[in-house]
Amino acid sequence: MPTIVLASALVINALMAGLYFGFSTSVMPGLARTDPRSYVTAMQRIDESIENPRFLAAFTGALVLPIVAVFLHFGSDGGGRLPWIVLGAVLYGATVVITGAVNLPLNRRLRTAGAVTDQNAPAIRAAYHDRWTRFNTARTALCTAAVIALTVALAQPLA
Template identity: 30%
Template sequence: MISGPYFVLVVMAALWCGLASGVFVAFSTFVMRGLGALPAGRGIAAMNAINIAAVNPAFMAAFLGAAALCVMVTVVTFVVWPDQGTVTLLLGCTLYLLGAFGVTITANIPRNEALAELAGDEESERSAAYWRRYLREWVAWNHIRGAAAFAATVSFVLALT
């Protein structure tokens, strides 16, 4: 049975993963659609501004905090090895760490960096072509990380029941 500080740690992991999932879903469902409706140059400029603004304490606390909590839950789960919920807890941690954090590092950030290189050249046809590809690929990967963070949240909640 999960109880005491371990229970609080798992609840916090569920909440933070759910928060991260909400941010990812918001981007997939309306932010990127709105940016995609803009002319390419304006969309590129806006997304570059968003990517710069995203590196702030509030977002980084949610995104990195969820990852840190998942690492802590993993370590404590291996140490405590509870009678119930072990597999579900480890699955939740894996889903967030690989499916949300890992995808961000390996898929979304490299695309953001490539988009940043277009600053000052947003109006060229090359930039417009990359923007179309960026929207398609970035959103697809964002769907994956949103779903992974949500599935991690569900796993933590199931482990607590």
């Protein structure tokens, strides 16, 4: 059971890292090439769409599963795995903190910006894009590091 939970934690963290990576490498650069009004409207639709049960299950599961794996390995024969699992949980936890402190508030401001016009779209975009993208890149790096830590944990033999 501990190995199954750890493997599941690894997979779900890899899914989240892939999501963040996709935004960093294609979605945000692609949207940056659009006009400001299209950019703001598209990001509002993306924000609405991502709030769904599948995403929320992955987002929370990527934190919960490593924590469960810590408890399952604590005091067991998986001592060599434990520091790596803790590291993976902490790294992903940092992405949750960034999401809650930076990305979600920016998304809320974007969502409540009101009617998007050609006149206000450039200012809305300017207040959003660089900061959101910079912190999403940090989430990508942290989540990727969590995947590496969980991979190393899984590679450790059970005693």
